[in-house]
Amino acid sequence: MAYIFLDESGHLYTQIIGEILEMYTPTTDLDFRVFCDQRHLKGITRAQFKEMLRTRLLPLLPKGAILQIEMIDSTTNANIQIADWITGALAKYLEKQKWGEEYYSILKNNIIGEGKELFKDYWVEAKTNKKLESK
Structure with a gap:
């Protein structure tokens, strides 16, 4: 545990x-x-x-x-900086920010394999709970 x-x-x-x-x-x-x-x-x-x-x-x-x-430090290592860029682009997509869709469309065809989605249902459950609380 x-x-x-x-x-x-x-x-x-x-x-x-x-x-x-x-x-x-x-x-x-x-x-x-x-x-x-x-x-x-x-x-x-x-x-x-x-x-x-x-x-x-x-x-x-x-x-x-x-x-x-x-x-x-990502400012001194290109590989870490690239990882920062990718996660930043994915965050923009998930948070529906400006350019998020465009970034995602570029990345989605370049990411190989399946991964584990952490907190998969978090936002759906949070939205449902918020609606229930407001009633």
Whole structure:
């Protein structure tokens, strides 16, 4: 059972990253490297973030595997910056902001494979609950 501390966004971020990374296990690769955007983690330190992920992932990796977790500044790393652009474009689409449809149409034909949709029904349920509360 996972515990999420909603008042501390660092714990929520760590939980979500952990769930996403678990999608890549099991694996036979002996190198498992994680690179994510350097960010302020409310409620935990970067060292705690790395240790929480390490504790979660190591049991899922082959014996002797190398697990590397690095937080990198997106302004100095092109790969992280590209990931930021993609997630920003998807956020614009999901939030129905200007250019969201255009960004999505470009991305949808370039994303390969299926993924896990986190909080799949959140917005539908939130809208339904809001309607019920207003009655």
